[in-house]
Amino acid sequence: MTVQANDPAISVVSEKPASLRPILEWMARRAEPIAIGLAAILIGLALFSLFILAIGKSPAVLFQLMYTGGFGSWFSMQNSLSRAAPLLLTALCVALPARLGLVIIGGEGAVVLGGVAAAAMAMPLAGFAPVFPTLILMGLAAMVIGGIWIGLAGFLRHYRGVNETISSLLLSYIAIALMNQFVEGPLRDPASLNKPSTRPLPADYMLGNIPGMDVHWGLLIGIIACILSWVLIEVTSFGFAARIAGGNVRAAQIQGLPVGKLIAGFTAIAGSFAGLAGMIEVAAVQGSANASLAAGYGYTGILVAFLARHNPLAIIPVAILLGGIDASGGLIQRRMGLPDATVLVLQGTLFIVILFCETFYGRFRIFNPDLWKRSL
Amino acid sequence: MEETGIGIWGVPLAILAGAIRVSTPFIFVSLGETITERSGRINLGLEGTLVFGAMTAYAVAVMTNSPWLGVLAAMATGAVFGLVHGWICKWPKVNDIAIGIAMMQFGLGLAFFLGKSFIQPAAPHLPAIPLGFWSSMPQIQAALNINALFILGAALAFVLWWAFRNTRVGLILRVVGDSTDAARAMGIDPDRVRLLATAVGGSLAAVGGAYLSLYYPGSWNEGISSGQGLMAVALVIFARWNPIGCFLAALLFGGAGALGPALQSVGVTQGYYLFYAAPYMLTLIIMIATSSPTRSLAGAPGALSLTK
Numbered sequence: 001m002t003v004q005a006n007d008p009a010i011s012v013v014s015e016k017p018a019s020l021r022p023i024l025e026w027m028a029r030r031a032e033p034i035a036i037g038l039a040a041i042l043i044g045l046a047l048f049s050l051f052i053l054a055i056g057k058s059p060a061v062l063f064q065l066m067y068t069g070g071f072g073s074w075f076s077m078q079n080s081l082s083r084a085a086p087l088l089l090t091a092l093c094v095a096l097p098a099r100l101g102l103v104i105i106g107g108e109g110a111v112v113l114g115g116v117a118a119a120a121m122a123m124p125l126a127g128f129a130p131v132f133p134t135l136i137l138m139g140l141a142a143m144v145i146g147g148i149w150i151g152l153a154g155f156l157r158h159y160r161g162v163n164e165t166i167s168s169l170l171l172s173y174i175a176i177a178l179m180n181q182f183v184e185g186p187l188r189d190p191a192s193l194n195k196p197s198t199r200p201l202p203a204d205y206m207l208g209n210i211p212g213m214d215v216h217w218g219l220l221i222g223i224i225a226c227i228l229s230w231v232l233i234e235v236t237s238f239g240f241a242a243r244i245a246g247g248n249v250r251a252a253q254i255q256g257l258p259v260g261k262l263i264a265g266f267t268a269i270a271g272s273f274a275g276l277a278g279m280i281e282v283a284a285v286q287g288s289a290n291a292s293l294a295a296g297y298g299y300t301g302i303l304v305a306f307l308a309r310h311n312p313l314a315i316i317p318v319a320i321l322l323g324g325i326d327a328s329g330g331l332i333q334r335r336m337g338l339p340d341a342t343v344l345v346l347q348g349t350l351f352i353v354i355l356f357c358e359t360f361y362g363r364f365r366i367f368n369p370d371l372w373k374r375s376l
Numbered sequence: 377m378e379e380t381g382i383g384i385w386g387v388p389l390a391i392l393a394g395a396i397r398v399s400t401p402f403i404f405v406s407l408g409e410t411i412t413e414r415s416g417r418i419n420l421g422l423e424g425t426l427v428f429g430a431m432t433a434y435a436v437a438v439m440t441n442s443p444w445l446g447v448l449a450a451m452a453t454g455a456v457f458g459l460v461h462g463w464i465c466k467w468p469k470v471n472d473i474a475i476g477i478a479m480m481q482f483g484l485g486l487a488f489f490l491g492k493s494f495i496q497p498a499a500p501h502l503p504a505i506p507l508g509f510w511s512s513m514p515q516i517q518a519a520l521n522i523n524a525l526f527i528l529g530a531a532l533a534f535v536l537w538w539a540f541r542n543t544r545v546g547l548i549l550r551v552v553g554d555s556t557d558a559a560r561a562m563g564i565d566p567d568r569v570r571l572l573a574t575a576v577g578g579s580l581a582a583v584g585g586a587y588l589s590l591y592y593p594g595s596w597n598e599g600i601s602s603g604q605g606l607m608a609v610a611l612v613i614f615a616r617w618n619p620i621g622c623f624l625a626a627l628l629f630g631g632a633g634a635l636g637p638a639l640q641s642v643g644v645t646q647g648y649y650l651f652y653a654a655p656y657m658l659t660l661i662i663m664i665a666t667s668s669p670t671r672s673l674a675g676a677p678g679a680l681s682l683t684k
Contacts, residue, residue: 103471103473103474103477105477160669161669161670162667163663163667165473165477166606166609166610166613166663169603170603170607170610170656170659170660170663171656173602173656174653174656174660177650177652178649178650178653180649180652181647181648181649181650184648302477306474306478338489339488339492340488341485341486341488341489342489343485344484344488344489345482345486345489347481347485348478348482348485348486349482351481352464352475352478352479352482355471355474355475355478356464356470356475358471359467359470361469362469
């Protein structure tokens, strides 16, 4: 140590930029996910452009329409925000377990069952019970069912060693079958002929719009859920323990952390958010539970979560971006004569490229302050 | 053809017939996935490959009027999907499970995009072999009207079972799957083996898709697969990476899938939609029963990320 203190090279590095260096280091570390993420999106868009060129259409026109349809006007912006609302919640269903190292892909099942539970809860109440408590009860029912559904995948993972990716997906198919059974059977509104549904919610029981906007309250609920999740992960000791368990299960167990409870708890919270997304679909969009609940929000949520690198705050802009892409699908279909699956192709391309670009993390010296000494 | 008099015996017969009809895609996808997983990689994208294979096979069969050319074309596209998956996954820090989900979304999207114009026309079907000719009962004849691909799949299961044990290629595959380091020490390039294994797995999954669109249900639409590709991955675990086990498990799954329609045909309609869930329930129950939190599964390739 004494030898090093006299070494001029060391003392220069540690003394001179003492005030500036931590800021630069902080910025470099923060810049890495943003720079790599943006580069990945650009590469993805470039590949998608090649595909559009190959089928003889103009990518410039397409991106123009995508912007117009998603964000070009206040009207389309509100449409995008409405579509982002369920994505915020289904993305949390992937992001929270991901902090524990779990890949949950069955959020769709929790959405569907959450919607059915909310509708079932509303059926005996709507009409005479006060509106606000009814909505609260609907939300709670949806969250409990969603929490049980995804929590089950977490529980099975820890206590039975069942792979959570596959079990959550199987559970989601089972959930869709259950929904069909309920909606066709005991909960069916006899008046719904071609499209079996539960009895529609009276209009004054619907979750209305945020004042001054044509966007339902689901957006705000989703944003609050993201902020709460961020607090849960980054601030609370529960979240800290979860991050340790996600980094190294054995280390967590040696520390005496209740890994099983953490896994079951985190997956249950995640599932309750997805269930809440189903309640919002019923109470703010559809007005009843029916097969439209399985609209793929659970699957788009996977993409949102991975794009946001499982950071609950980053989920908010990413969900709005993807909500916008979703919202522009109709316009692209009408103006360019492209199938509605165009958006799916774009999402798939982006998803693959973004996951591939994970390989570049830590490879660039500029983002890694630990390597600066050697290059500077 | 009213009440030819087998009555309640129609149910097991219908389940058997259904098992044979429904199991073929499971056989091919699970055999493909077995090859991939034996090399130490997992491909969850086979659902996308299956659907894209179904679309390709249907489109090519419509255009060339030959179902077998459709199957070949599907195999080629499946191999391409597998190569892409394999190439991406060889990079460090890339999560093969997540890439699989992404490839699944991409494959579904691309199949729906390119297949939009093929929802209307009718493609020629794959031929079936009437093994029930000896019987005068139409139910038995229908039940034993077995598609050529089912027989090919069954044969392939036995060939693979033999090849894993007795051939040089099988040994290389198993070494790579069990220990990347051991493979390197033997002078084998694990990345290349896994790349080829993923490509073969993809092309077999696409054959499963071709069966769906060219034989049963025999048309192309966006709901053609309801998770068969993914269930096949669970099935491989259940079958302990054993090809003959895959074949038997696929028959079991097919039978579970045929339960609902079979019961409906004899008038049991209670809980009809729940019977749709039967194969998924069965898969889940089997996974719960056969997994263990403390040790990795018997027969699991050592380098596989799924079972760790």
